Amino acid sequence: MVEVIVVRDEDEAGEIYAGCVASLIRRKPDAVLGLATGSSPLAAYRHLAARVRAESIDVSQVRGFALDEYIGLPLDHPESYHSVIHRTVVEPLGLDPAKVHVPGDVLDGAPLSDGERVAKAGAAYDEAIAEAGGIDVQILGIGTDGHVGFNEPGSSLASGTRVKTLAQQTRIDNARFFDGDVDKVPTHCITQGIGTIMRARHLVLLAFGSGKAEAVAETVEGGVSAFCPASALQLHPHATIIVDEEAASRL
Ligand code: GLP
Numbered sequence: 001m002v003e004v005i006v007v008r009d010e011d012e013a014g015e016i017y018a019g020c021v022a023s024l025i026r027r028k029p030d031a032v033l034g035l036a037t038g039s040s041p042l043a044a045y046r047h048l049a050a051r052v053r054a055e056s057i058d059v060s061q062v063r064g065f066a067l068d069e070y071i072g073l074p075l076d077h078p079e080s081y082h083s084v085i086h087r088t089v090v091e092p093l094g095l096d097p098a099k100v101h102v103p104g105d106v107l108d109g110a111p112l113s114d115g116e117r118v119a120k121a122g123a124a125y126d127e128a129i130a131e132a133g134g135i136d137v138q139i140l141g142i143g144t145d146g147h148v149g150f151n152e153p154g155s156s157l158a159s160g161t162r163v164k165t166l167a168q169q170t171r172i173d174n175a176r177f178f179d180g181d182v183d184k185v186p187t188h189c190i191t192q193g194i195g196t197i198m199r200a201r202h203l204v205l206l207a208f209g210s211g212k213a214e215a216v217a218e219t220v221e222g223g224v225s226a227f228c229p230a231s232a233l234q235l236h237p238h239a240t241i242i243v244d245e246e247a248a249s250r251l
Pocket of ligand 1: 039
């Protein structure tokens, strides 16, 4: 079931996410958080960090799994998702870095040509999530083409974590993090699959601004189809989509 909540702005969305995760951690101190990169979740992480500090919530046991990672960037590259998750989530929340994982962790910049290593990383990541007992709350952004994680249109809705080629539009969208130079954006990534994401117990998708309106409408009101990977959320028992007025404008 998809529940759509229209909010004033990213801060109001962030407060909702922070409230939900704070009460989860109180109930379950070793909660497993599904983490996303991109600009959409940033206010949510800020609000959660503020709440953790203000209410002295013990997060020492909290575990985390990120959605995706570029292939070919060393872990310490400032735009590797390993670095981004560290900067935006692990440090501000005070999480134990050893308990937070990114699908590329085991690759550490291995090139795509290191086929065997790259091929094994996906299944190993799904196993690690299963061993942790599954993800409790998975935060998601959405690409302008309806991708979640890096599951571009055409991705199997049953997919596990695996290597994908980035759509050119996604590389163009993400060039802003690479000096505006699309050629610096990696061509491949490793991403949790739609099947992996759907196993999380609660999905919270955040989208803001008119650029996301089309993708949000397809996600909520379009048919369930691999052409809009986010539309799989319609089949999830507990999915919450939090949008501002602009992102909701095509609903
Ligand atoms: C990237 C990430 C996605 C994210 C998307 C949208 O492609 N891999 O997980 O949802 O960007 O980013 P933003 O939230 O900045 O619009």
